[in-house]
Amino acid sequence: MNEEILKIDDLNVYKIPHTVEIGEESEPTKTIVVKFAKKRKVLSTMEGFKVVEFVGNNSIPVPFWDKVHNYKEYKNQIFKKIDIDKERIALLSTGADMDNVAIAKEEFDEYYTIAxxxxxxxxNAIRLGDEEADYIEKDLKTYKIMNDGSLLMLEKTGTVNIILITNANLTDGAMAKAIITITEAKTTVFQELDIRSTKKPHLQATGTGTDSIIVVGGYGKEVGYTGGHSKIGEMIAKCVKKSVKEALIKQDKLQ
Known part of the structure; x- marks a missing residue:
């Protein structure tokens, strides 16, 4: 049975339990789906700009982490399981448990932000700029660079997935800028929790190598700037920071 975990204005957030199959194997999992009463413009680091009725986040079951060799096929299966056509949704996926989702909200004047x-x-915690990459992409396929220089095909899964929703009518530039604000807020959490690089533990991590973001705009007053000097930027950063910290603590049992 679908579980409603949030309802506000014109959106509902559900946690949908279902199974996924690879070959003859079947595993239980969950997908979080945000349903909007009216289509919204979104910017996804996975799919770019879309106008959709839904956004979502799917948990890849632990036994399948090393078995999802065709991510497109896997996503198509998720669309069928949750009964939503791919054109109507922007979807992320991760190895994290959907039961460990964290939700935070900020409000000021007529605006709200939800993460x-x-x-x-x-x-796969990483400090960008100080580590060598392990993967290379060719024709949208991801390969691991082996010690001998050969390539091994792999699939990647998001590790810190953030869906940021606002009722502000964000310009395209404001949506892009919001990704910077979100990323900087996420990185402050990694610093405060002293999360270390997986490969080089003497370095403090700035994130993971597979983080993903969806920014969802609304139908309120138009906003063209979402940087840290603006109130909307402050609201984005605060709710992202709260939710990332809570989610990391819950998933990785840090406290």
Missing amino acids: LTTAGAKY
């Missing part, structure tokens, strides 16, 4: 976050940093 729905799943997070885990045990296996």
Whole structure:
């Protein structure tokens, strides 16, 4: 049975239990789906700009982490399981448990911001700019660079997934800028929790190598700037920071 975990204005957030199959194997999982009463413009780091009725976040079951070799096929299966056509939804996926989702909200004047976050940093925390990459992409396929220089095809899963929703009517530039604000807020949590790079533990991590974001705009007053000097930027950063911290603590049992 679907579980409603949030309802506000024109949106409802549900946690949908279902199964996924690879070959003859079947595993239980959950997908969080945000349903809007009216289509909204979104910017996803996975799919770019879309106008959709839904956004979502799917948990890849632990036994399947190393078995999802065709991510497109896997996502198509999720669309069928949750009964939503792919054109109508912007979807993320992760290894984190949807039961460990964290939700935070900020309000000021006529605006609100909501962050729905799943997070885990045990296996691929990274400090960008100070580490060598392990993967290379060719024709949208991801390969691991082996010690001998050969390539091994792999699939990647998001580790810190953030869905940021606002009722502000964000310009395209404001949506893009919001990704910077969200990323900087996430990084402050990694600093405060002293999360270390998986490969180089003497370095403090700035995130994981597979983090993903969806920014969802609304139908309120138009906003063209979402940086830290603006109130909307402050609201974005605060709710992201709260939700990322809570999600990391819940998923990785940090406290």
